[in-house]
Amino acid sequence: MNAQMNIPQELFTPAGDNTAKQEHIARQHHSAFYDGWIRLRKNKAAVVCAVIILIIAVMSIVVPMTSKYTYFDTDYANKIAKPSAEHPFGTDLFGRDQWVRIWYGTGISLLIGLAAALINLLIGVFYGAISAIMGGKVDAIMQRIIEVLVGIPSLIIVILFMMALPPGIWTIIAAMSVTGWVNMARLVRAKILNLKSQEFVLAAQLLGTSTWKIILRHLIPNTISVIVIQVMFAIPSAIFTEAFLSFIGVGLSEPKASLGVLINNGYKALRAAPFLLIYPAIAIILIMICFSIVGDGLRDAFDPRMKH
Amino acid sequence: MTKTLLEIKDLSRFFTLSKGQVLEAVNGVSFDIHQGETFGLVGESGCGKSTLGRTVVGLYPPTKGKVIFDGIDVAGSKSQTQKMELSRRMQMIFQDPYTSLNPRMKVMDIIAEGIDNHHMAASRSERNQMVLDLLHSVGLDEEHANRYPHEFSGGQRQRVGIARALSVNPDFIVADEPISALDVSIQAQVVNLMKHLQETRNLTYLFIAHDLSMVKYISNRIGVMYLGNLVELASSDELFKNPLHPYTSALLSAIPLPDPKVERNRSRIVLEGNVKSPINLPKNCHFCTRCPKKQAICEREVPELKEVSPGHFVACHLIR
Amino acid sequence: MKKLLEVKNMHVSIHTDSGVIQAVRGVSFDLYESETLAIVGESGSGKSITNKAIMGLLPVGGRIDEGEVILNGRDITHFSEKEMNMIRGAEVSMIFQDPLTSLNPTMTVGDQITEMLMLHKPEMTAEQRKNRALELLDMVGIPNPAERFGQYPHQFSGGMRQRVMISIALACEPRILIADEPTTALDVTIQAQILELMKKLQKKVNTSIIIITHNLGVVSSMADRVVVMYGGRFVECGDLDEVFYQTKHPYTKGLLDSIPNLQLSDQKLYSIPGTPPDLISPPHGCPFAARCERCMKVCEKYQPSEYEFSQTHRASCWLYDERAKGGALI
Numbered sequence: 001m002n003a004q005m006n007i008p009q010e011l012f013t014p015a016g017d018n019t020a021k022q023e024h025i026a027r028q029h030h031s032a033f034y035d036g037w038i039r040l041r042k043n044k045a046a047v048v049c050a051v052i053i054l055i056i057a058v059m060s061i062v063v064p065m066t067s068k069y070t071y072f073d074t075d076y077a078n079k080i081a082k083p084s085a086e087h088p089f090g091t092d093l094f095g096r097d098q099w100v101r102i103w104y105g106t107g108i109s110l111l112i113g114l115a116a117a118l119i120n121l122l123i124g125v126f127y128g129a130i131s132a133i134m135g136g137k138v139d140a141i142m143q144r145i146i147e148v149l150v151g152i153p154s155l156i157i158v159i160l161f162m163m164a165l166p167p168g169i170w171t172i173i174a175a176m177s178v179t180g181w182v183n184m185a186r187l188v189r190a191k192i193l194n195l196k197s198q199e200f201v202l203a204a205q206l207l208g209t210s211t212w213k214i215i216l217r218h219l220i221p222n223t224i225s226v227i228v229i230q231v232m233f234a235i236p237s238a239i240f241t242e243a244f245l246s247f248i249g250v251g252l253s254e255p256k257a258s259l260g261v262l263i264n265n266g267y268k269a270l271r272a273a274p275f276l277l278i279y280p281a282i283a284i285i286l287i288m289i290c291f292s293i294v295g296d297g298l299r300d301a302f303d304p305r306m307k308h
Numbered sequence: 309m310t311k312t313l314l315e316i317k318d319l320s321r322f323f324t325l326s327k328g329q330v331l332e333a334v335n336g337v338s339f340d341i342h343q344g345e346t347f348g349l350v351g352e353s354g355c356g357k358s359t360l361g362r363t364v365v366g367l368y369p370p371t372k373g374k375v376i377f378d379g380i381d382v383a384g385s386k387s388q389t390q391k392m393e394l395s396r397r398m399q400m401i402f403q404d405p406y407t408s409l410n411p412r413m414k415v416m417d418i419i420a421e422g423i424d425n426h427h428m429a430a431s432r433s434e435r436n437q438m439v440l441d442l443l444h445s446v447g448l449d450e451e452h453a454n455r456y457p458h459e460f461s462g463g464q465r466q467r468v469g470i471a472r473a474l475s476v477n478p479d480f481i482v483a484d485e486p487i488s489a490l491d492v493s494i495q496a497q498v499v500n501l502m503k504h505l506q507e508t509r510n511l512t513y514l515f516i517a518h519d520l521s522m523v524k525y526i527s528n529r530i531g532v533m534y535l536g537n538l539v540e541l542a543s544s545d546e547l548f549k550n551p552l553h554p555y556t557s558a559l560l561s562a563i564p565l566p567d568p569k570v571e572r573n574r575s576r577i578v579l580e581g582n583v584k585s586p587i588n589l590p591k592n593c594h595f596c597t598r599c600p601k602k603q604a605i606c607e608r609e610v611p612e613l614k615e616v617s618p619g620h621f622v623a624c625h626l627i628r
Numbered sequence: 629m630k631k632l633l634e635v636k637n638m639h640v641s642i643h644t645d646s647g648v649i650q651a652v653r654g655v656s657f658d659l660y661e662s663e664t665l666a667i668v669g670e671s672g673s674g675k676s677i678t679n680k681a682i683m684g685l686l687p688v689g690g691r692i693d694e695g696e697v698i699l700n701g702r703d704i705t706h707f708s709e710k711e712m713n714m715i716r717g718a719e720v721s722m723i724f725q726d727p728l729t730s731l732n733p734t735m736t737v738g739d740q741i742t743e744m745l746m747l748h749k750p751e752m753t754a755e756q757r758k759n760r761a762l763e764l765l766d767m768v769g770i771p772n773p774a775e776r777f778g779q780y781p782h783q784f785s786g787g788m789r790q791r792v793m794i795s796i797a798l799a800c801e802p803r804i805l806i807a808d809e810p811t812t813a814l815d816v817t818i819q820a821q822i823l824e825l826m827k828k829l830q831k832k833v834n835t836s837i838i839i840i841t842h843n844l845g846v847v848s849s850m851a852d853r854v855v856v857m858y859g860g861r862f863v864e865c866g867d868l869d870e871v872f873y874q875t876k877h878p879y880t881k882g883l884l885d886s887i888p889n890l891q892l893s894d895q896k897l898y899s900i901p902g903t904p905p906d907l908i909s910p911p912h913g914c915p916f917a918a919r920c921e922r923c924m925k926v927c928e929k930y931q932p933s934e935y936e937f938s939q940t941h942r943a944s945c946w947l948y949d950e951r952a953k954g955g956a957l958i
Contacts, residue, residue, distance in 0.1 A: 011926035012951040015917070023448060023903060024918075025459055035458075039645045199408035202367055203472065207422040208395035221412040352815035447901075461903045462671075491670035492842055496886035496899035518816065525888035525897055548890060562820035564845030566887050568868045571849040578824050579817045582785045 036225070039301040046297025049290035056287065060107035069097035071104040072255035080273045089279045093269060096255070098262075098276065105257040106283055109239045112173055112258065116238035117231050119177040124184025125227060131185070132192035133215060139189075146182055154179040158241070162250045172242055172251060180238065184230050191226045192219050225302035232295035236288045243284055259284045313480060313512050314341040314364070319373035321356075321363045331587050333359040335536040336373070338613070341480075346506065346513040348527030348544065350520055350559070354586055356536040357516045358403075361482045364514065365400050377480065396426055399473035403485040405465035409457035415468055416453040419443070422476040442471040446501060463494035467501065474505065482514045487522060495519075499526055520563055524548055529619075532556050535586055535594040538613060542620040552622040555595050593625065601626055632803055632836055633659040633682070633720075638695035640674070640681045647908040651677040651690070653860045659804065664830065664837040666851035666868075668844065668883075672904050674860040675840050679806050681705075683722055684712040699804075718748040721797035725809040727789035731781040737792050738777035741765070741799055748800040764795040767832075769825055787818035791825065798833060806838045811846060823849060844887060848872060853940065856880050859905045859915025862934070866941030876935075876943035879916045914946065922947060 040046060064071060075095035083090045089098035131142040161175035195201060195218070204214050239259070245251040246260025247267075254261070259280050266277030321334040333356040341347045351357045362368050364375050366382045375382040377398060380390060402408035409418055419439045422428075429435035436453075443449055446467040457465055466486060473481055483502065487495040499522055505511060517523045523530060524544045532540040532553065540553040551557045561577040579598045593599070596606040605625045613623040640652040652674040659665050669675040680686050682697050684707065696703045704715065716722070724730045732740060741761040745752055752760070758777075765773035768791040781789055790810060797805055807826070811819035823846065830837055839850055847854060847868070854871040856863040856879065864877040875881045885898035902919040905911055911918065917927040926946050935948035946952055 007926055007930055007951075009951050011929065012924055012946065012949065015923040015925050015928060023452070023464065025452070025455065025906070035646065042645065199402040199404055200410045202362075203400065203402060203408060203469070204410075204421060205367065206365060206395060206398070206400050207472070207476065208392055208425040209421060210425075217413070218410050222410070352817065464903055491904075492844070493670060493883055493886050493900040494903075496888075496897050497901070500897055500899045520816070521888045521890050524890060525895070558817055560890075562816045563890065564820070564823065564843065564849040565890065566844035566848050566872070566884060568848040568872050571845075574849075576820055576824070578820050582787055582818070583815070 033302075036302040040297055043297040043301065046294050046301075049293040049297075052286065053290045053294065056106060056283075056290075057110060060103045060110060063103035064100055064107065067097070067100045069100045071096065071101045071257055073097075080269065080276075082273075083275060090273065090275050092265060092273075092276055098279065101257050101262060102259075102280055102283055105259045105262045105280065106287070108169065108252070108256070108258040109242060109260070109284070109287070112169060112176075112242045113235040113239040115173045116176045116180055116242075117234040119173065120181040120184050120234050120238075121227065121231055122181075123177070124181035124230075125188050125223075127181065128185035128188030129192055129215070129219070129223075132189040132196065133211075133219070143189075146185060149179050149182055152179075158245065159250055162245065167253050169252065169256075172245065176238055176241055180234065184227070184234070187226055187230050188223055191223050195219050195222050225298075229295060229299045229302065232291060232298055236291035236295075239284070239287060239291075259287075310345070311343040312340045313343045313378055314514075315374075315376040316340070316360075316364065317374045317376065319360070319363060319375060320371045321359050321368055322371045325587065329587050332356075332536045332589055333586065334363065335589075337533075337536075337538045338373075339531055339538065339541060341512060341514060343479075344506075344510060344512055345528040346515050346526050348523035348530040349514060349516045349533060350518060350523050350530060351533035352518060352559075352583060354535070354583060355533040356586070357533050358484050360533070361400070361484045361514060361516050365398050365482050366394065367400075392426065396422075396476045397479045399476065399478040399481050401466075401469055401473050401481060401483040401486045404489055405462045405469060406489075408469050409465055411457055414454055414456060415443075415460075418457070418468060419471050419475055422472065426476055428476070438475070439471075442475055445474070445505070446471045447497075461494075462490050463497060466490060466494075466498055470498075470501065470505070474509070477509075478511070480512045480514070482516070484516050485518070486515075488517060488519065495522060502526065520559065532559070535584060535589060537594060537623060538621075539595065539624070540620075540622045541613070546620055550620075552616065552620070552627050553595075553624050554599050554601050554626070558598075558600075593623075629660040629663070631658050632661055632699070634696070634698040635678070635682065636696040636698070638678060638681060638697070639693040640677050640686065640690060641693050642677070642687060643689035643691075649907045650910050651860055651907060652681065653910065654695075655855075655857065655860075655862045656695075657855050657862075657865060659836050659838060661803075662830070662834050662836055663852045664839060664850050666847040666854045667838060667840045667857060668842065668847055668854060669857035669863075670842055670904060672859070672907060673857040674907075675857050676808055678857070679722070679808060679838065679840055683716060683720060683806065684709070685722075714748075717744055717797075717802065718800045719802055720804040720806065721800075721802040722806045722808065723790070723793045723797050723810050725812050727786065727793045727813075728781065730793060731789060733781055736778050736780055737765075737784070740792075741796050744796055744799045760799070761795075764799055765792075767798075767829065768792070768795040769821075770795075786814055787821060790814065790818075790822055794822075794825065794829070798829065798835070801833055802835060804838065805835045806840070808840045809842070810839070812841070812843070819846075826850070844884065856883075859910060860907055861915050861931075862944050863916070864941075864943040864945075866938070866943075870938065870941040874937070874941070876937060876941070876948065877916075877945050878920050878922050878947070880943075882919075914944075924952060926952075 073096060078091050078095045079093060081087055081091040087097050087099060089102060092098055131139045157178050158175040162171060165171040201214060201218050204218055242251060242258055243260030243263060246258055247264045252258050252261050262280035263277060266280060269276050317338050319334055319337045323331040323333060325331055337360060349357045363370050369383050377394065380394060382394065416439050419442055420435055423435055423438055429438055439453060440450060443452060448467060487498050490498060503526060506513060515523060515526055527544045530544045530547050531538050534555050540556045548560065551560055558577045558579045565571055584594060584597055591610055592608055593606040593611050596602050599606065611623045611625045613621050615621050616627055636656050638652050638655045642649040642651050655678055667675045681692050692705050697705050699719065738761050741764060742757040745757045745760060762773045762777060765776060770776050770788060770791055784792060811822050814822060841847060851868050853867055855865040858879050864871060864880045871880060875884060882898065882900040886900060888897050889895060900919050905915050913929050914927045914932050917923045924946055932944045932946045934942050934944045936942050
């Protein structure tokens, strides 16, 4: 109370015009993306995982290029060697250096995941956006097509594809893309349908904005966070599908390697050389977990409403 | 007699929900809006007032009936020039200040959208100047132009929405519950701003709301809707002094007044029951399930809107 | 009159990604037996957070930094979740703005009432509980309680759901009912029904009500006493008539003046200029200073002290300081 009594008399006079402060926004000004970035940065796990993914990606390019071994050179004198300074992860049944093969396989797996996710992105966004924007009969027909695709077990489609076409990375990618875009298309369609009925889109219609401009300025920019997040989840799922295909024997053929091929080989030699299974398994688990955590982090950061 | 700017003729808008389920959001509503007036439209949620507003500006095509704006049929086939003319002369202010502004656009670009579409500015600097002038006219300034909507308070956003509607110099604005999402002190701000803009820019409003006291304050004439029908229409003073429809009386009596002495001595008409579902309505007076004065005829026949005294229309079997 | 609840110098902050929101900064009030206390304020005034803090229902990141909540002589701010569960529903009940999200959609209405009874009145038999639930549904004016007992919340209209919420809240005859914007989501005619019901039930079961609202009409038809809040701080409190007819604080006055009077025509409506403060960086002085027409230099720098006008009527405003001569409002 004493502090209050010491306030000088002259402060008890009108403050004068204060209109300037009335509409002032005290908060620092930045875009919603920037806010999302701040939230993402605070999510330590997501940042760590993103760094791990980056390191893995760089290593998968650098190691096969700089190592004195290649992924296909065999050395029958040195089969199933235990990990050593010469061969950090040992050698496989044909004496190939496992260290190089794992990084090479990781690269192939990442490439497959990334390419499959990008193709899903292109087809899915386009398909979903057209379906939602056209509406009516077009939408109904396009949705029935999706339902048919979902109805056929995707594994059957993929295996048929793998048998019909020459084996290789691009066949796998193409096979996974046949049905992989469906989720993306559905998500994009739902988001755009939701945006279409929002008042800012109605306002744009009333202001005479053309349909194309509405799509480019109002619908797509508000769908980007959904798309990015879905891509982050599509990559590990494509990697896993490829690994599964290779594991059941319809994936890549030797001497090419992906993580799935390596796990398959390691599984065959499980008794003699468990390390042949353990290291590629660790690699795939690490990649899957990191992508999931980064995807979750992105979702929480850019779509905070989903949290609750 | 002032000029009629907007004619609504026997307007209906139905939504088919699924087979055999029809939601009659607006059913056979007719009234005129005069140049320079504010027409208030009140009713409870689900009465079709917002659907009516959206049909009037052409966001929904009418199921039946016509909306004629200054000689142009809003829903009819139009040339591109007519379409652009309508979009310049008729605008809308929306209810939700949170979803009515694109979160990915800066306020400057939000307000400039109409100016760009109608090529109203000769140069980039003229366009920006026009936006700043609009911001000033709604009590905001340069500081706000480069910010994103999420940085604003609800009242500030609503004023950005008003500036956007004003950007094309419209003659007629449909305000769809522009204040119901705002705080009390901000409601008065927005309503006073709208009144001021009406005087300086010679605007005509269709003001849709459920808050009767604000509607009375801003409107010249008021229409009351109940389940898709217009049940009473009168000048705002007349409607409050002499409500004829039992629903209007109940609605007025239900408003709690910010005056404890009045509230203590007030006897309320408290309606029994709830509003009927607007799906597959029978052909009768829709209010009959809650009406304290219900008679046998009310359950059988649809009452027609009749003029009982000059300018005072009511749709009720009990009033002849 | 007996004091049921005492809130002393409550400070609440909410930690969010964009910063720390100082939602409540020093609010005190008492609640007496069988009275209705209205807490009035706009969004961001801290009125809802104050009451959530009382009930231990703060949102994620929210915490009480300072202050006491004294219920029956005990400070309940440090109670565990388990202890709070025994208080919630039994001694203090709460009803919310949106009855749809506060009812469990997968449980019948009857089960939700009997669950409450099971928790707080374990001595009752199943049959007693069911009878009590039917009695409650009847009491809140739900027709055909026996049939409605087995129905799910989505089969009820908005007004009926709020009635169900009230019956659950009153199931264990709490001494205090906190109603957080109970009629804001409802239409005017339904609002009138619910307000009448609350008045009737208060007489019948003799609870005290804290009603949180921004609607001054609801306040004047329900309340005995009023607390006005702004920007997380206490503004004015007093008997209903004192606050409405001998208004002291410029904010309260502005609020009352910005509601159009239905009896008058052609009036000019007053509106408070500006926007409420951002509580992440609240102003040093009076939170209303920037919007106040009678703002003095002191208001921008120092938080005003409370001035007493009668035993019940207080306001927090520098205009009533001796040094601000003739500053008082009419």
